[in-house]
Amino acid sequence: MDQNVRSEELSDTGNLEEASGASEAEAGSLRYPVSGLYTVEKLPVPVPGPREELRLDVDGRYPQMTASGIAPLSISSRVNWIASVAPAGTNRWTGGIWYKEPAAAPFPYTTVDVKVTNALFPHLRKATLTFSGGGVPKRVRSFKFTSPYFHPVEFEFDRAENLVTDKAVTSINTHDHPNRPGTLPAENLSIDEVFRRTGFEVRASGGAGVVPMNIATGGVNPNWSDNEMHDAMQTFWSRFGNVAQWSLWVFFASLHESGTSLGGIMFDDIGPNHRQGTAIFEDAFIANAPAGDPAPAAWVRRMRFWTAVHEMGHSFNLAHSWQKALGPPNFPPPWLPGLANEPEARSFMNYPYNVAGGQSAFFSDFEFRFSDGELLFMRHAPMQFVQQGNADWFDHHAFQQAAAALDGGMKLVVRANRAAPAFDFLEPVTLELKLTNSSEQPRIIPEHALEAGHLTIVLKKQGRPARRLVPYARACHQASSSTLNPGESIYASLYASSGINGWDLAEPGNYLVQVCLHLADQDVVSAPMALKVAPPRGFEEERLAQDFFSDDVGRILSFDGSRCLEGGLNVLRETCERLPDHRVSVHARVALGQSLGRNFKQLNIGEGRMPLRSAGSAGGAVGVAKAKVEDARKELAAALLKRPDLAAETLGHVDYKYYVDAFAAWLEANGDRKEAENVQAALYKTLAARKVSPKVLAQIPKPAAAAAATTKKTAKASA
């Protein structure tokens, strides 16, 4: 039994532990590799905040003699640290900390000492980590061995329908080509295995398959543009999501639209989450062995294999070997200051044909690995720099720079129109933006300054990377300006729950929201606003949430209704039925009522999937969904007037006034002037009771002119 268990263990831990000496006899007893990920042992009393980790890299494949980890600093912050270590006895390593991120983190320690209690069974391995130095008492933590790998990752390999399967090379025999290092072991080497040796626990995401081309129907260019591949990634990658995740889509195709000179590209520098997709073009120049090569077929297979791993390396944020030193002012900084180029590296990230002696010299020394510097980065750099789709550029770059312009005579505030910034589970989060001219001079600002086109909105859930809120739509206005006088303010509502990236502000927990307004001469950055989303209050809310947090519902709420997103509309109707007194039902009824109140143009196209073509050629036509006046009246009255104070609170003052004004105008247009006046009176009473500015109250029409006009969503008034 013990023998079986041991065999499985060595198989599971795989090639990280295969290196020579990994299981050598030492001091009369067997020594097992200790490198890998350790997590802090459970404490008697659970401590909130980030989980403490230790990554020990001292044996196994390509040891970097490095220890690194994450240490919590507070409930919502942590420090990444890296130390170079040297042996200090049996299963003990010590060394100095040379990297911290954030660099200014209050983590004074300078030295680490790692003592491992080794064991045959991995789950029995322990590590004791002692931080010292910095003039503070030692800090000692106990860890348990978690994995021989440093990070997990998933790969999905898909190919274009018109690419012959054999060309999508994901493994090779290392001895097929005679030009190779004399010491290179003969083996069948897979892409997965290369990344396991790099330190990743590789798994297949399970969706590998074929991307249909429909070339037979004619008119389809078989070559691929970056945007087409990005679309294909969203459609065919089983794991696609606009989130940071250890997951990568690898696409094998014939050619890029730019021609045979492009052998592959990490095409995913589109949209908010980069580095999630990469492509290899198997019929490009990489399919042409050099003239006179002794084994041209093997050369091509090796080059295709090399190219696939190279492109995947980019998705881990690896630069080319000769680009390592690039940095400011023209490029983002490297992860380490002073990083050196490696123009002669025998790495997957170097061009074989650019080294001295050309591709022949390269492959004669190439051991199918990344360089030590690249291994250090992938194993030990802060996760957000490496993980696919992570928004590290935003976390550490733009906003810190923009914050320098906080005092530019303009003040931007993000707030909620409620006593405490706490939102119920399922309640759409609507915030209020207030921009004030705090200088002594009039300021010229864009007419629609607080609309999405001028804003960058960042959401950060506690313990997670920051995310950029990308609204579903941006208005494109003719450029025009207005004047904001000293002391004057403008206001706008901000729907923050969801956008193109999904529902980033929906899960229970604590969040920070920060907004940057881009003006011609400065960026105005708000202070971060903390808010909380409460946990569900029962099974009904949990059950509804499964359908509610969908793209359709997000769009309906953002656009104030729809007559075609039937799935989302049904969810909102069910929400109103099952949670009639919940705040979410106010939002749902507004969206339902707004779309029912008028004739609604709809583009009708036949059911089912069909090849891409124009709506006209597909038989589409614009029809009209008739208004349902009584249904609209019922929904809007229930939303806005039944509990007006709650409606004003959950919708926010700006939107509440907008919706009530619109409702009054609609009643007037439908011949009910009396009710329109009553609605405006209720609006005045509600906002007055909530102590809204008298200048805003003054904008509410007198009863006789109740239906005069619908105000814009952006209201202007003095602070």
Place this chain on the structure above:
Amino acid sequence: MAQLRIDLQEGFVGDTVAISLDGKEVFRESNLRTRLQIGLAKSFATEANQALTLVEIRVVERKLSAAFTVDTSNPVFVGVSVDPGGALAHRISREAFGYV
């Protein structure tokens, strides 16, 4: 008549680049930026009219320039980069450059 392809490769950061062949400007484009994951900003191809062609490259805003003669009796490929020191560098190849 043979193909002459000029690849603007590393080191372009929003530059305006002008290319002249035998004194006649044949290419000018602004805001050229190296796409780091392939090491290429722009590729320009033309047909050379004679066996030897004088190629002049100018990076306008940075006031960089390089001029060299290329044997264009057969297809030829020229890679141009701005090196880390801020100087223009070029290499000439009888085979097309490949990018990954």
